[in-house]
Amino acid sequence: MNKITIAIDGFSSTGKSTIAKQVANHLGYVYVDSGAMYRAVTLYAMNQGLIAEDYFDVKTLNDKLSEIKVSFKFNKGLGFAEVYLNDKNVEKTIRSLEVSRFVSKVAAISAVRKKLVAIQREIGKSKGVVMDGRDIGTVVFPDAELKIFMTASPETRAKRRYNELINRGDNVVYESVLKNVQERDYIDSNRKDSPLVKADDAIEIDNSDLSLEEQFEKVLELVRKTLEIKENKKSN
Template identity: 40%
Template sequence: MIHIAIDGPAGSGKSTIAKKVANKLNIKYLDSGALYRIIGYFFKEKKNTLDENTIKETLDKLSISLKDDFYIVNGEKIDKQIRTANSGNYASTVAKIPEVREKVNLILRNISEKMSTVIDGRDIGTVVLPNAEYKFFLTASAEERAKRRFNELIEKGEDVNYNLILKEIKERDFNDTTRNIAPLKCAKDAIEIDTTSKNIDDVLKEILNYIDGDFDESKGC
């Protein structure tokens, strides 16, 4: 088995790249961000609250499993419901709660114990799978990440504002990098890749080359 950790801030392209790496290597892709979005979505949309104490008290009643590459939450298949602009903000809020992070990490580790996985997130290489054989940290300017997110939401038919998205991304960056528990950072043994001026194929090729043994050690964090 092999395990690949791909970390980075919101909009750096890690989810897109992780899916393609998994497809190329024929291994399971796990979206850790989706789990935080799911928990945020569940409590905000189903329970109408993001109160920390309420979440802690009822978190055990939330059943999350993986079936046919989709997460099933208390019997409900979750996909498009958590791909809205608001769901990202919900995720950032619940990710600050230690019990939520523990639940997400346990789900990811349990799955990875049984099969080869590619996981993307913000603390995969540092906390979730610190012994992963391959670790990557993708970055991009806040402006480029906001543009990508804006275009993605426009394609989905959502009415969004670029400046608001840029503001939210900068706020999420601050929250993710300054939180006390598992802050966003590049693992010491990870390879950092700036995706600002690179397309998906460029980044994919760079990662696959590294896994094949062709890499530049100077790119480490």
């Protein structure tokens, strides 16, 4: 059976990871949360005292990149792969607002991107992969058969993120979450190395008013059409 590479890009808190997990599980594909990889490196920088509100020791982080190991281990109970930093499960820790405050700055570092993109490309060599992030369709897998670009208003995304954090038990206020979303949008879109842009051949989905089920069916239909096109090309 033909397998394809599915690249899902978009702004923060657009539900990229949620839809990517759903599609990967449905198709039996490998799911990779590239954003979690950058969050893991950010957590490492925080734990090492290399980054703070008014401080970022980029040189030392670059020097220590060889010490950083980011990997995924499938959790049968959860139904998806969790993120490990140097063999320690950090799946929950990297989702905090504290990590969110710094992840876009860390992700803008060229050496960090080079290291993680190499890992991502290695994972996707055999096709049958769904990967979400900021530059999957433009840099990591520019030849992906299906590229999707997710978007929604900053207010909608901030509300989703706020509810997620509150349900987790975090002590946050909506205004702080909205500010973080807006700041990340700016940094992600304006960084010099691999800025967040919609690939020319990506299909945009604004999910501001879509339910999770509607979104899933919309993406699944795009997958079906892409697979049909690939099968027809193979037959011809």
